[in-house]
Amino acid sequence: MSQPLLEVRDLVRHYPTGQWLRAGPAVRAVNGVSFDIAPGETLALVGESGSGKSTLARVLLRLEQPDGGTVRFDGTDIFTLDRRALAAIRRRMQIVFQDPSGALNPRMTVGAAVAEGMEIHRLGTPREHPARVAALLEEVGLDPSLAARYPRALSGGQRQRVVIARALAVEPQFLVLDEPVSALDVSVQAQVLNLLLELQRRRGLAYLYIAHDLAVVRQIAHRVAVMYLGRLVETGPTETLLAAPLHPYTQALVSAAPDPEPGARPARIVLSGDPPSPSAIPAGCPFHPRCFLPARDARCHSELPPLRPLGFGVVACHHAASPPAAPGPTPPS
Numbered sequence: 093m094s095q096p097l098l099e100v101r102d103l104v105r106h107y108p109t110g111q112w113l114r115a116g117p118a119v120r121a122v123n124g125v126s127f128d129i130a131p132g133e134t135l136a137l138v139g140e141s142g143s144g145k146s147t148l149a150r151v152l153l154r155l156e157q158p159d160g161g162t163v164r165f166d167g168t169d170i171f172t173l174d175r176r177a178l179a180a181i182r183r184r185m186q187i188v189f190q191d192p193s194g195a196l197n198p199r200m201t202v203g204a205a206v207a208e209g210m211e212i213h214r215l216g217t218p219r220e221h222p223a224r225v226a227a228l229l230e231e232v233g234l235d236p237s238l239a240a241r242y243p244r245a246l247s248g249g250q251r252q253r254v255v256i257a258r259a260l261a262v263e264p265q266f267l268v269l270d271e272p273v274s275a276l277d278v279s280v281q282a283q284v285l286n287l288l289l290e291l292q293r294r295r296g297l298a299y300l301y302i303a304h305d306l307a308v309v310r311q312i313a314h315r316v317a318v319m320y321l322g323r324l325v326e327t328g329p330t331e332t333l334l335a336a337p338l339h340p341y342t343q344a345l346v347s348a349a350p351d352p353e354p355g356a357r358p359a360r361i362v363l364s365g366d367p368p369s370p371s372a373i374p375a376g377c378p379f380h381p382r383c384f385l386p387a388r389d390a391r392c393h394s395e396l397p398p399l400r401p402l403g404f405g406v407v408a409c410h411h412a413a414s415p416p417a418a419p420g421p422t423p424p425s
Contacts, residue, residue, distance in 0.1 A: 096128035097298050104160035105151050117371045121147040123322035134299040136313035144322040145302045149268045183213050186259035190271040192251035196243040202254050203239030209262040228257040249280035266298045306349035318342045321378040328405020338412040341379050387411040
């Protein structure tokens with residue numbers, strides 16, 4: 093792998109609860125997460141709702157302050173930057189949200205929304221902006237004449253393409269994609285995913301793709317990181333991880349996803365109970381109250397399993413076993 097574009101080390105984000113005279117246990121939304129993303133690579137971050145995925149994304153972009161850890165972008169620790177330096181690096185790190193309707197100002201035309209970042213970062217002159225907006229709309233598959241319309245006149249898929257064009261307007265190197273197709277119809281999802289893949293090939297973009305749909309992950313990601321109660325429990329190349337997951341939580345997620353080859357998927361694994369509260373994470377392995385492995389023992393109740401190399405990736409489970417040899421990963425087509 094090439095030199096990482098993004099390096100995350102031991103990232104922590106906790107939220108206090110209760111009142112100042114009677115403080116409650118902190119909500120441990122992100123609890124010591126580390127990973128890298130290389131230039132031009134897509135890392136998919138998956139897990140149940142409440143696992144900390146979106147919180148992690150906001151902290152990465154310094155939309156929220158961390159409680160610990162570091163994030164280095166192209167070698168620069170973004171948590172040490174002053175306002176001016178942070179504004180400059182934010183040009184290179186953009187986000188595409190799940191709901192395009194909420195991401196666009198209904199009082200701004202499409203053209204004004206796409207040009208807003210250029211104005212903020214003083215990219216080009218106002219006279220040059222209309223031509224640049226038209227080129228960006230064409231690049232994301234929209235007619236440049238839509239620049240004069242308001243978001244309410246567009247379909248959901250068109251609005252999400254506008255949001256992507258707005259992110260591209262400041263020439264970023266890295267995009268956080270927070271479930272960008274989950275609010276769209278299935279046929280439109282495929283179109284937007286193909287657009288994201290084409291933009292990555294053309295521009296060399298790196299993506300952190302937050303998702304819950306493993307079929308989408310299989311199509312777009314080079315690697316997958318599985319998050320549970322604020323921690324990563326397994327990471328690995330996409331095809332390998334989805335074909336032979338090692339952590340029991342990952343096994344349950346994969347068993348619940350539709351398989352492109354009917355009959356090839358193992359029996360569905362139904363987990364017992366709901367995930368514990370992030371403010372009351374169990375001692376030992378956080379997954380042990382729901383774990384179904386026969387080998388589960390007292391160590392699981394008392395000792396937090398570290399991420400350790402196993403197979404083609406890393407896994408945080410005391411009893412995970414290495415799978416049989418498998419072919420290397422296949423990048424998205």
